[in-house]
Amino acid sequence: MFVYTNHKLSKNYPLTTLLIDSYYNRKKLESQADKALTILSKLGIIEIAFITLTKENI
Known part of the structure; x- marks a missing residue:
């Protein structure tokens, strides 16, 4: 499972x-x-998040 975000503070x-x-x-x-x-x-940590679920990353 991967969570992607474009928030500039997300790395913290x-x-x-x-x-x-x-x-x-x-x-x-x-x-x-x-x-x-x-x-x-x-x-307020994320603004946009996409979750991709595939057999490979579960």
Whole structure:
């Protein structure tokens, strides 16, 4: 999983670590990603984020 951001201060903050319990548990993974992006957005750490989920980077 990769999180991309264009915020100039993003290098000063740990973005987040998403724990992946199971390769097949896609709904839980998507829920964790949504929660993480919501938290980061509320903190003003990110302006734009794109999450790419593929078999290779999970």
